[in-house]
Amino acid sequence: MxxxxxxxxxxxxxxxxxxxxxxxxxxxxxxxxxxxxxxxxxxxxxxxxxxxxxxxxxxxxxxxxxxxxxxxxxxxxxxxxxxxxxxxxxxxxxxxxxxxxxxxxxxxxxxxxxxxxxxxxxxxEAQEALAHYGPEPLEATAGELADCLHRKSVRSIKATLLDQTVIAGIGNIYADESLFRAGIRPTRATNKLSGDERLKLAKEIKTVLTKSLAQKGTSANDYVDTQGEKGGFLAFLRVYGRGGQPCRQCSRPIKKIVAAQRGTHFCVNCQK
Ligand SMILES: [Zn+2]
CATH class of the missing domain: 3.20.190.10 (MutM-like, N-terminal)
Known part of the structure; x- marks a missing residue:
């Protein structure tokens, strides 16, 4: 998506x-x-x-x-x-x-x-329809985003990131990618993350979204832009869609599991 x-x-x-x-x-x-x-x-x-x-x-x-x-x-x-x-x-x-x-x-x-x-x-009607979304991650500061991650705290961090009322615009690809970059396993309970981990994750969310936007997004499935062109970020993905392939940091195979009802990719070695 x-x-x-x-x-x-x-x-x-x-x-x-x-x-x-x-x-x-x-x-x-x-x-x-x-x-x-x-x-x-x-x-x-x-x-x-x-x-x-x-x-x-x-x-x-x-x-x-x-x-x-x-x-x-x-x-x-x-x-x-x-x-x-x-x-x-x-x-x-x-x-x-x-x-x-x-x-x-x-x-x-x-x-x-x-x-x-x-x-x-x-x-x-537009205002009402759009009112329930969480902050825009490219507009909010990393500190503001980190504060959002306290909410709904008993769920896995993956589920929290996918919740559009917590932070807006993140889906399966960028949830997996930012968790890898932050070194955090997607199955961790949100309320078990330390303050440093929340801030690190918030920064990585901003970084990965910014880098992907510069490449006009990721064409993992059907996505094309208004010219019918694919986005260029697929080549830069570290875990999403790479189940079984070697981790780019430690060479161990990337694990694919189901978390928050979604296919979820992470490295057992690099993410704690
Ligand atoms: Zn690794």
Whole structure:
């Protein structure tokens, strides 16, 4: 699933291309994951000008100039890709909705697994929908993030990191990667971490997200950016997706277990 670096990459690219532009036309190829559904979705947004594309946690916020917005979640396999004019009339299998801004700017929303959604909301509804997320890890200080890790303290640290109400935007990849960098086993109870470990983990969360964002994210599965390009961070992953392969620090095989109901990767030797 796209996490903070992937969604932020998409946000930056969308903002650069469509902020200040008016939605001229909307063509729905496959309905069902937009709210309101079908024609009502089209009517709700055609003719409105986008002021900005923002992000909160893993949610894209297409903010309209007249107030209100479209909330967009990529979930497992959702993608926004700019398509050339010539491709307009021949949607591919998983293409759902085409947004036409002008002759040079057309954006296709596709989704293989169909968990993603687009939702037209008022500004009050947007505020309410986004209120429960924890702090943004690239905006908060390491000290502030470390303080968040006290909450829900009896759970494993892996489960705590995946909880979007504790810290926003971290998923399976960056939870495993930051825990490895901090030398902490994913199965440790959150309340058993020392103050130094919390701070170290908070710093590593910021570092790994920043480094991944610089590479336009990780394409471990289906993720591509708005140009259809893969992110470059896969080559820099130390544990995620490397079960059975040698640890980059100590050469022992990376262990893969299930923790917090998710495939979880760590080094028995390097993580305590
Ligand atoms: Zn190791």
């Amino acid at each position: 796209p996490e903070l670096p992937e969604v932020e990459t998409v946000r930056q690219q969308l903002h650069d291309r469509i902020a200040g532009k008016t939605i001229r036309e909307v063509v729905i190829f496959k309905t069902g994951r937009e709210t309101p559904v079908g024609k009502k979705f089209v009517q709700a947004i055609v003719g409105r000008r986008l002021e900005s594309v923002e992000r909160r946690a893993k949610v894209l916020v297409f903010r309209f100039e007249d107030g209100g917005s479209i909330l967009g979640h990529l979930k497992m396999t959702g993608k926004f890709v700019f398509v050339p004019v010539a491709q307009r009339t021949t949607p591919e299998k998983h293409d759902r909705i085409l947004f036409v801004f002008d002759k040079q700017t057309q954006l296709m929303w596709s989704d293989v697994r169909m968990f993603g959604y687009l939702k037209v909301v008022t500004s009050d």
